[in-house]
Amino acid sequence: MTVSGSGSPANPFVISSEIPCADVRGCLSAGPGITFNTGTGQISAHLSAQAGNNVVVAPDGGLMVPTAGGQVLTGCGLTGNGSASSPVKANTQAWPYACGVDAAAGGVYCDTQGRLRSDPRGMVSFTNYSESRSYNDIAVPATQNTVLDTFSVNVTNPDPCRSAQVYTEREIDVWMVLPAGAGGGTGQAADEMFYMRNTGTGSVVGVHAQGTKFLPESFTLGPGATAPVSLSATAGRGSGGAYYYSIVFNIRAMIISL
Structure with missing residues (x-):
């Protein structure tokens, strides 16, 4: 330690001192994550040698963790x-x-x-609706394609995710009695699919033909949606006392969502 100056206002005392690095090193020690070299007095980061450690000292002297580090x-x-x-x-x-x-x-x-x-995975489902209805011997109408009765069902798309296309197979079976000389035709909607005339001398009982159509519906069912599908039984060209007494309806629906 040195003291200079006379102590006057113009020349005050100045005290200066210098402590050698070697005198200070004994006061320093390394802690977690720190390396201290007592010989050189250098303090640096302590990098673990454990496997998987990706921390490195970058060229600019800073610590860096390379992306994923391979x-x-x-x-x-x-x-x-x-x-x-x-x-x-x-x-x-x-x-x-x-x-x-x-x-x-x-x-x-x-x-x-x-x-x-x-x-979501595509779905294909199939369902069948049928009904047999009896009538009290109703005359076969003379006008062709007259609607006798309509069968309607609700078809539901079971897929909760996708819209579905509906395809239906429809069957109608109208049962008639044709006295001698009588005739009658049956069908679906505006399509007469069967006609018969009795040219014999006695009545023909249980005259029928199972008309079938496979149709894509004109609508698309949304996810989980329900829509009605209808089927009309028609008849016409009735003559000679022809009458019907039973109609069997069938609707088979295939519901496809892809």
Whole structure:
């Protein structure tokens, strides 16, 4: 320690001192994450040598953790090690279809448990509705394609996700009695599908023909939606006391959502 100056206002005392580094080093010690070299007095970060540690000292002297550090282990559906030259990505394959992937490919989604999911699966369902109705010997009308009765059912799309196209197979069976010389025709809506005239001398009982049509419906059912499907039994060209006494209806529906 040195003291200079005379103590006057113009020349005050100045006390100065200098402590050598060696005298201070004994007061310093290393702690968690710190390396202290008592010989040189250098203090630096202590980098763990444990496997998987990616911390390094960058060229600018700072600490840095490289992106993934090439230590990522991938499983099914993933590739890459996380380094800049090999980033982690989905393990895809070539699109094998003639259509474009942007326009035609489905999606991949994450569920509430963090698992990958694809688009909802398509559904195909089939259901059958039928009914047999009896009548009190009603004359077959003379006018062709006169509606005798209508059978209607509600068809429901069971798919909660997708709209569905409905295809129906429809059957109508009108049972008639044709006295001698009588005639009558039956069908669906405006289409007479069966006609018979009795050219014998006695009555013909239980005359019928099962007319069948397969039709795509003119509507699309939304997810979980319900819509009615109707089927009309018609008859006409009745003559000679022809009458009907029973109609059997059948509607079979195929509901397709893709």
